Amino acid sequence: MEISSFFSTRDLNAWFGKTLAVRAVNMSFAENTVSAIIGPSGCGKSTFLRCLNRLHEEVPGARVNGTVLLENKNIYSKDVDPVELRRQIGMVFQKPNPFPAFSVFDNVAVGLKLAGIRKSTILKDAVERSLRMAALWDEVKDKLNDAGTSLSGGQQQRLCIARALAVEPRVLLMDEPTSALDPISTAKIEELVSELKKAVTIIIVTHNMQQAARISDQTAFFLLGDLIEYGATSQLFTAPKDNRTERYITGRFG
Amino acid sequence: MKQKDYRIALLNTWIEKSSQRRKVINWGVYVALSLAAILALIPLISVFSFVTFRGFSALDWDFFISLPKPVGEIGGGIANALVGTAILVGFGTLIGLPWGFGIGIYLSEYGASKRASAIRFTVDLLASIPSIVIGLFVYAAVVVPMKRFSAYAGGIALGILMVPTVARSTEEILKLVPIHIREAGLALGLPRWKVILRIIFRGSLGALITGVMLSVARVSGETAPLLFTALSNRFWSHRLDQPIASLPVQIYNYAISPYDDWHRQAWGAALVLIFFVLFLNLTTRWAMKKGTK
Ligand SMILES: Nc1ncnc2c1ncn2[C@@H]1O[C@H](COP(=O)(O)OP(=O)(O)OP(=O)(O)O)[C@@H](O)[C@H]1O
Ligand SMILES: [Mg+2]
Numbered sequence: 001m002e003i004s005s006f007f008s009t010r011d012l013n014a015w016f017g018k019t020l021a022v023r024a025v026n027m028s029f030a031e032n033t034v035s036a037i038i039g040p041s042g043c044g045k046s047t048f049l050r051c052l053n054r055l056h057e058e059v060p061g062a063r064v065n066g067t068v069l070l071e072n073k074n075i076y077s078k079d080v081d082p083v084e085l086r087r088q089i090g091m092v093f094q095k096p097n098p099f100p101a102f103s104v105f106d107n108v109a110v111g112l113k114l115a116g117i118r119k120s121t122i123l124k125d126a127v128e129r130s131l132r133m134a135a136l137w138d139e140v141k142d143k144l145n146d147a148g149t150s151l152s153g154g155q156q157q158r159l160c161i162a163r164a165l166a167v168e169p170r171v172l173l174m175d176e177p178t179s180a181l182d183p184i185s186t187a188k189i190e191e192l193v194s195e196l197k198k199a200v201t202i203i204i205v206t207h208n209m210q211q212a213a214r215i216s217d218q219t220a221f222f223l224l225g226d227l228i229e230y231g232a233t234s235q236l237f238t239a240p241k242d243n244r245t246e247r248y249i250t251g252r253f254g
Numbered sequence: 255m256k257q258k259d260y261r262i263a264l265l266n267t268w269i270e271k272s273s274q275r276r277k278v279i280n281w282g283v284y285v286a287l288s289l290a291a292i293l294a295l296i297p298l299i300s301v302f303s304f305v306t307f308r309g310f311s312a313l314d315w316d317f318f319i320s321l322p323k324p325v326g327e328i329g330g331g332i333a334n335a336l337v338g339t340a341i342l343v344g345f346g347t348l349i350g351l352p353w354g355f356g357i358g359i360y361l362s363e364y365g366a367s368k369r370a371s372a373i374r375f376t377v378d379l380l381a382s383i384p385s386i387v388i389g390l391f392v393y394a395a396v397v398v399p400m401k402r403f404s405a406y407a408g409g410i411a412l413g414i415l416m417v418p419t420v421a422r423s424t425e426e427i428l429k430l431v432p433i434h435i436r437e438a439g440l441a442l443g444l445p446r447w448k449v450i451l452r453i454i455f456r457g458s459l460g461a462l463i464t465g466v467m468l469s470v471a472r473v474s475g476e477t478a479p480l481l482f483t484a485l486s487n488r489f490w491s492h493r494l495d496q497p498i499a500s501l502p503v504q505i506y507n508y509a510i511s512p513y514d515d516w517h518r519q520a521w522g523a524a525l526v527l528i529f530f531v532l533f534l535n536l537t538t539r540w541a542m543k544k545g546t547k
Contacts, residue, residue: 055441060366087443097434100457111442114452160438167443 154185358424
């Protein structure tokens with residue numbers, strides 16, 4: 001794909017100790033699009049995603065090699081502080097994980113608060129804006145002081161999305177954000193993703209191929225640490241180029 | 255048909271018998287365990303009732319608010335020892351707490367490394383060193399160079415005693431926090447230390463405080479490490495560079511004295527000490543229960 005893309009990887013490899021979990025992946029993501037990553041369990045989807053915000057290197061023994069460009073700046077170059085970088089690349093995890101003993105409000109405000117923002121008007125505005133973006137505001141506006149963990153699973157996951165959005169990231173990584181949720185909560189989050197891409201670029205890992213087809217612009221298929229195929233979602237699901245992709249999406253393996 | 259009925263009847267009696275047997279065994283085990291529980295309570299209850307019996311008569315308002323009387327005079331109290339114990343334990347906590355927290359955090363965050371296992375081993379060793387040896391060490395390291403017994407020295411000794419318990423309880427508590435909570439913090443663009451101190455700590459605050467309070471309760475009854483560090487003092491003293499009174503040492507001094515009135519006061523002070531420790535334990539547990547609701 002073209003060089004001047006917004007966010008891209010070049011020959012990205014990721015190891016756990018001596019195991020190579022992601023092999024020489026080249027991908028690029030255009031701004032304000034949704035890209036889905038599919039593939040059988042253990043094929044390196046999460047690992048790849050966690051290389052994109054430099055979370056992979058926090059695992060003991062884990063290592064990354066290669067290049068990830070955010071607007072032509074290599075996020076793995078020596079002068080990039082991973083802590084600073086992660087403010088620009090937010091993440092939502094498989095299991096809803098609001099911070100225990102934090103209220104709904106504090107869960108959303110914490111990223112800004114701990115970055116030194118004290119003014120309560122700024123914090124209030126940011127919390128409301130993020131909760132609205134996460135389509136949660138109406139449900140929680142009267143219980144901002146309740147514990148974040150007191151919400152339902154689907155609400156907790158949207159709270160986590162709001163928490164990630166509050167620091168205004170440019171990219172949002174989502175690792176199977178709906179796999180622990182019921183169909184209604186799942187539908188809400190899918191709807192949300194399509195709405196959110198106006199503000200952030202989204203990369204989402206999913207086990208659910210219908211979900212990928214519904215919400216993404218591009219889809220990538222991973223197999224055993226390799227990127228097998230990456231292209232427009234409509235094309236990948238209707239006319240896959242690689243026969244391994246075809247076998248996977250037609251349910252013949254994996 | 256007949257044969258079958260007979261068999262069923264036999265089966266039924268067998269079931270009945272075996273269920274009866276089970277009930278008997280159940281009952282027997284229950285009685286045995288209850289006895290064991292009561293046996294375990296005996297030492298606790300006897301210590302309590304005995305100390306109460308001997309010490310209660312010494313307790314009156316005066317006992318709490320007055321200084322020891324000069325040798326030979328009847329009466330006087332433990333006011334300076336109460337304040338002294340508070341100062342010593344407070345100063346000890348000031349030292350032991352950050353130190354123990356620091357080690358505990360290190361062990362929970364970097365616990366897999368070789369260096370961490372070495373530190374964990376050292377901390378466990380420290381926990382098993384008799385407290386009198388810690389006292390001796392502080393005597394040599396602080397009292398001798400300063401050329402005087404002091405509240406500093408006593409507080410340092412108590413602080414060192416707190417380190418292993420605080421460190422290990424902190425480690426265990428932080429390890430209970432699932433990794434995905436930490437990762438959520440890191441993914442927000444927060445440095446690891448902020449994730450631990452501002453997010454993880456807040457979530458585990460109740461448990462962490464419990465660990466600290468239990469450790470405080472334990473050291474506030476320590477006598478041996480104070481004998482040649484803080485020494486004791488029969489007068490008011492708030493100064494950290496002077497010898498200072500403490501409940502356990504006062505009990506010790508009174509108990510080994512030849513005076514009946516001092517023996518009485520030793521029992522009284524012992525009763526106060528027990529209740530203080532009990533109170534700390536109970537309030538912490540209570541606060542902990544409320545906190546986790
Ligand atoms: N902490 C770890 N230590 C060692 N190996 C790991 C670790 N986490 C994952 N792996 C290995 O790396 C490979 C890729 O794992 P990854 O979690 O990225 O897969 P995935 O595609 O996200 O799977 P799933 O769909 O089940 O989430 C797997 O073979 C896995 O066994
Ligand atoms: Mg995964």
